[in-house]
Amino acid sequence: MPDGEEVMPTLVGTPDRTASDRHATFVALFDAHYPAVLAYCRRRAAPDEAGDAALATFEALWRSIDEPPVQPLPWLYRVAAGQLANSRRSERRRLRLLDRLAGRAPASNPARDPAEAATDAAAARAALARLRPGDREVLLLVAWEGLGTDEAAAALGVAPGTFAVRLHRTRQRLEALLDEHHPHPPPHKDAP
Numbered sequence: 001m002p003d004g005e006e007v008m009p010t011l012v013g014t015p016d017r018t019a020s021d022r023h024a025t026f027v028a029l030f031d032a033h034y035p036a037v038l039a040y041c042r043r044r045a046a047p048d049e050a051g052d053a054a055l056a057t058f059e060a061l062w063r064s065i066d067e068p069p070v071q072p073l074p075w076l077y078r079v080a081a082g083q084l085a086n087s088r089r090s091e092r093r094r095l096r097l098l099d100r101l102a103g104r105a106p107a108s109n110p111a112r113d114p115a116e117a118a119t120d121a122a123a124a125r126a127a128l129a130r131l132r133p134g135d136r137e138v139l140l141l142v143a144w145e146g147l148g149t150d151e152a153a154a155a156l157g158v159a160p161g162t163f164a165v166r167l168h169r170t171r172q173r174l175e176a177l178l179d180e181h182h183p184h185p186p187p188h189k190d191a192p
Helices: 019-042 046-065 072-102 114-130 133-145 151-157 160-182
Strands: none
Touching: 019 046, 019 072, 019 160, 046 160, 072 114, 072 133, 114 160, 133 151, 133 160, 151 160
């Protein structure tokens, strides 16, 4: 083996591959297929999302370069489709979170005044940013990531009961922060 070449760890059943072999394989696959993968993503998403998905697709290829796919382009398209689906799910979670934080109906409500929606979203983002990082994480695990109490508790390494209390208190703090921005008018009392 020439000096300066590092032998990469091998997987069971694969021949020894040097770092330069792995690099050369990746570069060849990238050069051959990146334009097609980027075009695939652009036909399905906004330009910035498409570029991110295409790059994430080739990142996945790099991680599996010790056993490159037999048919690279279909494999890359499948990975790109998954990347785009993940991106769309993340965006939907983000929008649902903003809707929940602002205490409004989902964004699909066409009668909503866009200026009011923008103001509410800005207030929700500002209130969320004012929470302590730990409180923000508790809320985001449930609201943004869609985890249930048991799953979110496991993600933080706490008991489900502890997590439920933290979530309740965080929601109260968030509501107070939102009320500072948009105080609720006092209830209307009928005159006797």
